Amino acid sequence: MAKIVGPGSLIVDVTGFAPHLPVGGETVKGSTLRFGPGGKGSNQMTAAHRAGSTVKIIGARGKDVLGEILQKHYATDGISEEYITVNPQGETGSALIEIDEATAQNRIIVILAENEKVGKENVFAAEKDFMDADAVLTQFETTVEAVFATKELAVKYGKPFILNPAPYIDVPKELFFGVDFVTPNETEAEAFTGVAVNTDEDCKKAAQAFFDLGVKNVVITLGSRGAYYTDGNVEIRVPCLKVKAVETTGAGDAFNGGLATAIAEKMPMEQALQFATCTAAIAVTRLGSSPSMPYRHEIVALMEKEFGVKI
Secondary structure, three states, rough: EEEEEEOOOOOOEEEEEEEEOOOOOOOOOOOEEEEEEEHHHHHHHHHHHHHOOOOEEEEEOOHHHHHHHHHHHHHHHHHHHOOOEEEEEOOOOEEEEEEHHHOOEEEEEEEEEEHHHEEEEEEEHHHHHHHHHEEEEEEEOHHHHHHHHHHHHHHHOOOOOOOOOOOOOOHHHHHHOOEEOEEEEEHHHHHHHOOOOOOOHHHHHHHHHOOOOOEEEEEOOOHHEEEEEEEEEEEEEEEOOOOOOOOOOOHHHHHHHHHHHHOOOOOHHHHHHHHHHHHHHOOOOOOOOOHHOOHHHHHHHHHHHHHOOOO
């Protein structure tokens, strides 16, 4: 079983569903409110775990009602909490999410709280698990310091370092140097490179901008247009699968978790992208972010059905 390690955000989603998203000053009557485990880091590690990996997430939360929701999720899924710091006086991160029931589109306000305290010390406390990891995965929902420390350990032990540069924040350009895989969505790709990725040629230009920063492989997720990959020589396009989406909140996280597992298992790149695409396709057909992540047997079955690939 592959092993993935890295720091990530621990957040509880507070999600309201309504017939449409309100405009400024408007009050809309919603249908239901849900509390559930989320956060880009937690979502991606949950996706990787259910896809077949052993995961070690490095993070922080408060000892509060929201923290108990996360704790229950990890206990149920069998995800290690070894490197999760619990602050008795702290506040667990939260996300206020509005879901349009007609389109499945969303708006999100994230309150990072304890996640903003995850730093170099937290990452280095898990160094022994970097030594035998098969891949390293992180995002931008903790601290830039934690991301630098993660890259340092990934390089030190020669592990594939996957950086999902989300959400967009202004970071030092040197952070990208030596990153093995960068995985922005179309909005983040434009924000970091200045290139609007409307065509494959645009994707190629945006990828080149990442290569100029020292990135080795670029994967751009394009929503309904699928995913684009290049290492500067080979280009791969994988289409989006047609499914009935009910909530798209965790789609990118599902893709990244699936991709991390595939990379950790050393799948060929096209197959890895197909695996990630199937992971995301299943996730959007379910409610919640972490709870929506599919299990390996579901991903494998969809890969065989849609791409004719058996693993």
